Amino acid sequence: MPSAFEKEKDNSLANKSEKITETLKRAILAQRLLPGAKLGERDLAEKFDASRIVIRQALIRLANDGLVTIERNRGAFVKKYSLQEAIEIYDALTLIEQGVAAQLAARLDRAGWQILQDHIKLQADAIEREDNDMADDLGAGFHSLLVSLTNNRVIQDIHAQVVQRSHLLRSLHISRFDYCNLLEEHSKIVDLLQRGRLKQVMELIDHHHHHVVRGYVMDFSDHPAMSLHEALSPFIAEGGGSGASVGTAE
Amino acid sequence: MPSAFEKEKDNSLANKSEKITETLKRAILAQRLLPGAKLGERDLAEKFDASRIVIRQALIRLANDGLVTIERNRGAFVKKYSLQEAIEIYDALTLIEQGVAAQLAARLDRAGWQILQDHIKLQADAIEREDNDMADDLGAGFHSLLVSLTNNRVIQDIHAQVVQRSHLLRSLHISRFDYCNLLEEHSKIVDLLQRGRLKQVMELIDHHHHHVVRGYVMDFSDHPAMSLHEALSPFIAEGGGSGASVGTAE
DNA sequence: CATCACGGATTGGATACCAATTCTCTTTTT
DNA sequence: AAAAAGAGAATTGGTATCCAATCCGTGATG
Structure with missing residues (x-):
């Protein structure tokens, strides 16, 4: 009876509250809930078929991660970062x-470099296929991959946190930046890093992010912002969602 | 009636839940609640004269900050970091x-350098007075001061988060490190930084933290750990606390 | 002696209710 | 008629109470 394989230590989202947190986070990061969108407790409770309490717990977690702001007696909203804050986020x-990069230049082994180059090749392929969404994911993933090679979960978590916030900025700018250019920079980073040209790598990363943030055309107008129901339906298991056009908004 | 000075935007802890969060955080960082201590919802609710729900919200926030762990159906405990995690925290x-440091070396103006040197002098004075607690605070404060000079709130918050976690490590080690030595290093950091010797600064910071983490003698035995009531009474407004021996445990 | 079953005890969550604040829309006043 | 004032609805913050699930220790049982 006591099969030895039971104690899987299923750490993944045992709590309803955490599940809701993750779902909301995904909806926000996927830009289905745009900055400024109101996250009413009652509405969310209804959509998630949960009590207001677990909703509030989820909102507290998201607020703690800087993805929403909670204004006393007014409610929770998807966080709207200012240009100044955008700059700070990219500086961070x-x-x-x-x-x-500095750590990796000193410590990374051959297998590590290979992983990075494989990743870059994947992205290059995606670009050639003109699979923009995939290229987007891989392009962003490159940075996370870089960080994960430190084998330091604290740094990974911090980095992930800042990356998440940076996603909130993407809905504030219009112009899509040039993937090829970014890819080339990624490739150059790995190359320089491997050859120990640390200083140049630093400048390149700096330039890389400036390139992104300068590409932003801040757009603080109020977007139409689909309703909560529309925004969340593809994430909550139920028919309703005409899930065709999830990825690309405009 | 509408006095122009009313909208003070009192952002400071309007919520009961947040107040409790801050109080608990202070108690934990002050090492009155040691790693492994159980934070029972019922007990805390009683001590804070609050409902279990706001307690849980506070615990969720603290868990999000990495100061406590919440084990499903078992409760919340002050987080016990492993040696590996301790190393990761100091690496971060x-x-x-x-x-x-690299940012400051490029950007800091004269006033900034002065602030740093004033701070170091304060610490030096405290050491001469043999005011260990003060020296401790100032020593830790040096790093926060350094970070605050970036004028980047995101980086400040991240740094503060990691510093908080590092406080949880201090209760795991026994030997107190040598303030004078650390002070000297701080001073050297400022000096080198100002002269643009960036590489040496990097090595010094690295050495600095290694110095701290190597000074740790991990002590995973269970400390007696005073009761919740004892631990929290000085933080909750009421007579009870014989506040004499708060700072120095051993 | 090992195993299983049975109660506490604690957490996770739901519901109902109330207080405080904000928002909105109507009413009143000038 | 425009602006100020006010009443009422809506929303959040919080409490109390109840119930289900889970964990833990204890004791019965083979």
Whole structure:
């Protein structure tokens, strides 16, 4: 009876509250809930078929991660970052990734370099296929991959946190940046890193993020912002969602 | 009636739940609640004269900050970091402060350097007075001060988060490290930084944290750990606390 | 002696209810 | 008629109470 394989230590989202947190987070990061969108407790409770309490717990977690703001007696909203904050976020990202690069330049082994180059090749293929969504994911994933090679979960978590916030900025800008260019920079980073040209790597990462943030055309107008129901339906198991056009909004 | 000075935007802990969060955090960081201590919802609710729900919200926030762990159906405990995690935390701290140092070396103006040197002098005075607690605070404060000079709130918050976690490590080690030595290093950091000797600064920061983490003698035995009531009474407004021996445990 | 079953005890969650604040829309006043 | 004032609805913050699930220790049982 006591099969030895039971204690899987299923750490993944045992709590309803955490599940809701993750779902909301995904909806926000996927830009289905845009900055400024109101996250009413009653509405969410209804959509998730949960009590207001677990909703509030989820909102507290998201607020703690900087993805929503909770205004007293007014409610929770998807966080709207200012241009100044956008710059700070990218500066933080630069700082972290520069530090990671320095660590990796000293410590990474052959297998590690291979992983990075494989990843870059994947992205290059995606671009050739003109699979923009995939290229987007891989392009962002490159940075996370870089960080994960430090084998330091604390740094990974911090980095992930800042990356998440940076996703909130993407809905504030219009122009899509040039993937090829970014890819080339990624490739150059790995190359320089491997050859120990640390200083140039630093400058490149700095330039890389400046390139992104400068590409932003801040757009603080109020977007139409689909309703909560529309925004969340593809994430909550139930028919309703005409899930065709999830990825690309405009 | 509408006095122009009313909208003070009192952002400071309007919520009961947040107040409790901060109080618990202070108690944990002050090492009155040691790693492994159980934070029972019922007990806390009683001590804070609050409902279990706001307690849980506070615990969720603390868990999100990595100060407590919540084990399903078992409760919340002050987080007990492993040696591996301790190393990761100090690595993260090193990474952040190195990055900050690099930024400051390029950007800091005269007033900034003065602030740093004033701070060091304060600590030196405290050491001469043999005011260990003060020296401790100032020593830790140096790093936060350094980070705050970036004028980047995101980086400051991240740094503060990691520093908080590092406080949880201090209760796991026995030997107190040598303040004078650390002070000297701080002073040297500022000096080198100002002269643009970036590489040496990096090595010094690295060495600095290694110095701390190597000074640790991990002690995983269960400390007696005073009761919740004892631990929290000085933080909750009421007579009870014989506040004499708060700072220095052993 | 090992195993299983049975109660506490604690957490996770739901529901109902109330207080405080904000928002909105109507009413009143000038 | 425009602006100020006010009443009422809606929303959040919080409490109390109840119930289900789970964990843990204890004791019965083979």
